[in-house]
Amino acid sequence: MDIRPERLGSPAFRAAHGVRAAYVIGGMVKGISSVEMVRAAGNAGYLAFFGAGGLRPAAVNEAVAQLSADLGPARPWGVNFLHNPLIPAQEDALAELLLASGVRCIEASAFVRITPALVRYRLSGLEFDGQGRPLPRRRIIAKVSHPDMARRFMEPPPADLVADLRARGLLTAREADAAGEVPLADDVCAEADSGGHTDRRPSFALIPAFLRLRDETARAQPRLPPVRIGAAGGIGAPEAVAAAFVLGADFVLTGSINQCTPEAGTSEAVKDMLAAAQPQDFDMAPAGDLFEIGAKVQVLKRGSLFAARANRLYELYRANAALDDIPAPLLADLEAKTFGRRLDDVWRETEAYYRQAAPEELADIGPKKRMAMIFRWYFIHSQRLAQQGDTAQRVNFQIHCGPAMAACNRWLADTPWADWRQRHVDRLADRLLEGAAQVLAQRYAGLNAD
Numbered sequence: 001m002d003i004r005p006e007r008l009g010s011p012a013f014r015a016a017h018g019v020r021a022a023y024v025i026g027g028m029v030k031g032i033s034s035v036e037m038v039r040a041a042g043n044a045g046y047l048a049f050f051g052a053g054g055l056r057p058a059a060v061n062e063a064v065a066q067l068s069a070d071l072g073p074a075r076p077w078g079v080n081f082l083h084n085p086l087i088p089a090q091e092d093a094l095a096e097l098l099l100a101s102g103v104r105c106i107e108a109s110a111f112v113r114i115t116p117a118l119v120r121y122r123l124s125g126l127e128f129d130g131q132g133r134p135l136p137r138r139r140i141i142a143k144v145s146h147p148d149m150a151r152r153f154m155e156p157p158p159a160d161l162v163a164d165l166r167a168r169g170l171l172t173a174r175e176a177d178a179a180g181e182v183p184l185a186d187d188v189c190a191e192a193d194s195g196g197h198t199d200r201r202p203s204f205a206l207i208p209a210f211l212r213l214r215d216e217t218a219r220a221q222p223r224l225p226p227v228r229i230g231a232a233g234g235i236g237a238p239e240a241v242a243a244a245f246v247l248g249a250d251f252v253l254t255g256s257i258n259q260c261t262p263e264a265g266t267s268e269a270v271k272d273m274l275a276a277a278q279p280q281d282f283d284m285a286p287a288g289d290l291f292e293i294g295a296k297v298q299v300l301k302r303g304s305l306f307a308a309r310a311n312r313l314y315e316l317y318r319a320n321a322a323l324d325d326i327p328a329p330l331l332a333d334l335e336a337k338t339f340g341r342r343l344d345d346v347w348r349e350t351e352a353y354y355r356q357a358a359p360e361e362l363a364d365i366g367p368k369k370r371m372a373m374i375f376r377w378y379f380i381h382s383q384r385l386a387q388q389g390d391t392a393q394r395v396n397f398q399i400h401c402g403p404a405m406a407a408c409n410r411w412l413a414d415t416p417w418a419d420w421r422q423r424h425v426d427r428l429a430d431r432l433l434e435g436a437a438q439v440l441a442q443r444y445a446g447l448n449a450d
Contacts, residue, residue: 001444003441009022029054034051040426050064054383064101095117119161120165120171144188144189231244235254241433246440271420278406281302283298284298306396324367
């Protein structure tokens with residue numbers, strides 16, 4: 001049987017996004033999914049998302065301007081839209097920037113609730129066909145792991161948020177009236193055991209559940225256009241790509257493996273560490289942006305003490321009401337080994353940032369919240385160290401990654417691609433799809449053999 005790589009997945013997905021294959025390169029924070037990565041993917045006909053999370057608006061604006069000039073509207077590209085529960089105003093500012101810049105596609109990730117910024121982005125500029133049916137100009141791919149959130153993205157935007165946006169003049173009357181006729185997202189990606197924010201659910205359970213949820217929603221609201229279902233998490237080898245399509249995924253989305261490419265916006269030191277990763281080299285740590293509620297991210301453990309040190313900070317936060325409750329020798333140890341500076345200095349830097357970015361966060365601040373804000377500084381610092389490649393601080397590198405990286409390394413071992421410098425992101429996509437097509441052809445041939 002001849003299976004063509006570009007025919008895998010949903011033809012509707014390829015048509016809607018103007019891509020040559022049902023393969024997406026997901027966004028990674030702080031520009032790790034760089035302009036160079038998105039440009040290389042777009043020129044090769046793949047959809048990729050710039051990693052806007054954690055960047056200042058000026059940096060995002062510059063990246064969007066570059067991509068608009070380099071790729072324009074004809075080639076596929078988009079921007080990652082990361083949920084910001086700590087400073088919601090930053091979501092609003094990002095939506096404003098993307099609307100003003102004409103960005104036509106976003107990847108919504110790490111959302112634990114639907115926010116006004118998402119709804120505004122989706123509904124702004126609605127067009128209508130000859131029968132008066134709404135046609136969203138802006139597409140959303142939602143990357144989620146919880147069925148409740150998946151359902152919310154499959155349904156129309158919440159009516160109360162739509163009404164509020166209309167009252168504030170951020171949507172027109174016609175846009176608000178048509179909101180009930182479009183799903184919030186065009187595509188919902190089932191995020192299984194992945195790097196970064198993850199519930200570590202297995203794809204073999206998650207993808208079928210999302211497909212059935214999609215079908216239930218379609219039966220309950222037949223007027224809505226159908227939502228496509230993608231697969232993410234654990235995809236680092238051709239066999240995993242093939243399995244996702246056999247399970248019924250309309251498209252696949254890769255993340256961790258793209259950090260280990262020349263185009264990734266992180267340091268060579270990080271890429272060397274990732275290229276050596278094996279299946280046992282990953283661990284769970286608290287998520288810096290969701291620190292107080294105990295959300296988790298998956299990180300590279302080999303060569304770094306970040307996971308152990310971050311988990312220790314969370315345990316101290318849970319067990320104490322204030323920094324003053326922590327024994328002085330333990331605080332001194334944290335300053336020397338984890339923070340690398342006095343905690344008073346950490347607080348001064350943190351306070352200065354919030355006075356500029358979100359002064360309301362400093363109002364009526366109590367000792368517990370102050371401790372959390374100081375501890376969260378370590379998560380920002382450890383990401384910065386990794387991207388800068390400060391090898392003297394390697395033990396504090398925070399590298400979001402999952403076991404897909406190990407599968408990719410094993411697949412490419414003993415080939416020229418074992419060197420990450422050869423793993424250009426577009427060619428890596430080509431090879432994964434070609435390999436998946438070969439795997440499927442071999443399996444089907446085996447099933448039909450006498």
